[in-house]
Amino acid sequence: MNSRRNLILGAVALVVLTFLITAGGALYVFSQVVPDTGGAVKLMRAVDVVRSRYIEPVPLDTLMNGAIQGMVKSLNDPYSIYMDAKMYREFRMETEGTFSGVGIVISVKDKQLTVVSPIEGTPGDKAGIRSGDQIVKIDGKDTKDMALDEAVSKIRGKEGTDVTLTLKRAETVKDYKLTRANIEIKTVSSKMLPDKIGLIRLSMFNEKTAAEFYKQYEALEAQGMKATILDLRDNPGGLLDSSVKVSNKIVPKGTVVSVVTRDGQTEVHRSNLDKVKYPLAVLINGGSASASEIVAGAVQDTGAGTLIGVKTFGKGSVQSILKLTNDTAIKLTIAKYATPKNRFINGVGIEPDLKVENPEPKGDAANRPGRLPINSNNGQPAGSDQPADLQMEAAVNLLKGKM
Numbered sequence: 001m002n003s004r005r006n007l008i009l010g011a012v013a014l015v016v017l018t019f020l021i022t023a024g025g026a027l028y029v030f031s032q033v034v035p036d037t038g039g040a041v042k043l044m045r046a047v048d049v050v051r052s053r054y055i056e057p058v059p060l061d062t063l064m065n066g067a068i069q070g071m072v073k074s075l076n077d078p079y080s081i082y083m084d085a086k087m088y089r090e091f092r093m094e095t096e097g098t099f100s101g102v103g104i105v106i107s108v109k110d111k112q113l114t115v116v117s118p119i120e121g122t123p124g125d126k127a128g129i130r131s132g133d134q135i136v137k138i139d140g141k142d143t144k145d146m147a148l149d150e151a152v153s154k155i156r157g158k159e160g161t162d163v164t165l166t167l168k169r170a171e172t173v174k175d176y177k178l179t180r181a182n183i184e185i186k187t188v189s190s191k192m193l194p195d196k197i198g199l200i201r202l203s204m205f206n207e208k209t210a211a212e213f214y215k216q217y218e219a220l221e222a223q224g225m226k227a228t229i230l231d232l233r234d235n236p237g238g239l240l241d242s243s244v245k246v247s248n249k250i251v252p253k254g255t256v257v258s259v260v261t262r263d264g265q266t267e268v269h270r271s272n273l274d275k276v277k278y279p280l281a282v283l284i285n286g287g288s289a290s291a292s293e294i295v296a297g298a299v300q301d302t303g304a305g306t307l308i309g310v311k312t313f314g315k316g317s318v319q320s321i322l323k324l325t326n327d328t329a330i331k332l333t334i335a336k337y338a339t340p341k342n343r344f345i346n347g348v349g350i351e352p353d354l355k356v357e358n359p360e361p362k363g364d365a366a367n368r369p370g371r372l373p374i375n376s377n378n379g380q381p382a383g384s385d386q387p388a389d390l391q392m393e394a395a396v397n398l399l400k401g402k403m
Helices: 002-025 037-053 060-073 085-096 148-155 209-222 240-247 291-302 363-367 390-400
Strands: 081-083 098-101 104-109 112-118 134-138 162-169 172-179 181-184 188-193 197-202 227-231 254-261 266-271 280-284 306-309 317-323 329-338
Touching: 037 060, 060 081, 060 329, 081 085, 081 148, 085 098, 085 148, 085 329, 104 148, 134 148, 148 162, 188 209, 197 209, 197 390, 209 240, 227 390, 240 254, 240 266, 240 291, 254 291, 280 291, 280 390, 291 306, 306 390
Parallel strands: 197 227, 227 280, 280 306
Antiparallel strands: 081 329, 098 181, 104 112, 112 134, 134 162, 162 172, 188 197, 254 266, 254 329, 317 329
């Protein structure tokens, strides 16, 4: 009887695993799981025990979601996460340019939930949250050992509702009560500075970024642009393809980035630009991550421009979205990327060519973002309590000498 039961459980397990394997074209990821019928039987025994003996009824879907979530969590990779229907829907909205939340991008750094950067104009940005702030509590719950996907789920929510984040900055711990909002991400803004220096700010890389970048870049050209400042400070990254398309306007013909998988296969993304048109300065800081580091690394390695600021965040891994069903997916780290000179910057970051640190804001300015809004005067603040943007000043002075 028990043998027959095991055979039945094993058959059911194979059916479940076959579903996982074939759903969303994820055959490669799960192909080596199928032969392990012992592991499959153990999984289904656990499901059977919980469903039959737990004090309250549990839907099968809940248990399967938990099993997949635990599987991905066991990788100990903060960038690999299981996205249930709610999270997957929010992810798609974010890449398309809108979502509901407080407007901060978070990651795990040194085993601590950390703000990569706030998104301009959002509740988190307006409250003064900065790149590098450590999230120690969410609504009073300690974040120690909290998974990244769980933290994201707790911070996001319905527009108009509140969430309290307890943040640590240096030795100071402070509560930030934030009201969630519907966030429409405008990723590109620009203006012409004196001396015909075009300033373009990219806040992140989503599906609309490259097309809008081209539009505003060409508008500055029509105004007689003679040099370019690209501001990537507090840009947490986004879509790889978007960063490559942006690079095609500012990086000369050749490699932009190489994506290297675990078996050593390399996919090279290139620029087709015949030559760099204008002197270029790129502003970076600790909130410049992922796709923004792809652009910065390509600019630095090809000599297309000068990086100014401080060292970047250091996220040099590539994630792919692997659908399991129409409304669930796994975001899985599948590769690392290398700059044109074959530098792997994951956990290391990119050092600027010219290191310039901005002074810490004081007084009322301490509650404003670390980088300055693009509509300020020459990249400088309107209020007297905001210190000068030394990084912007350095970029302007550098480009004046090259024009």
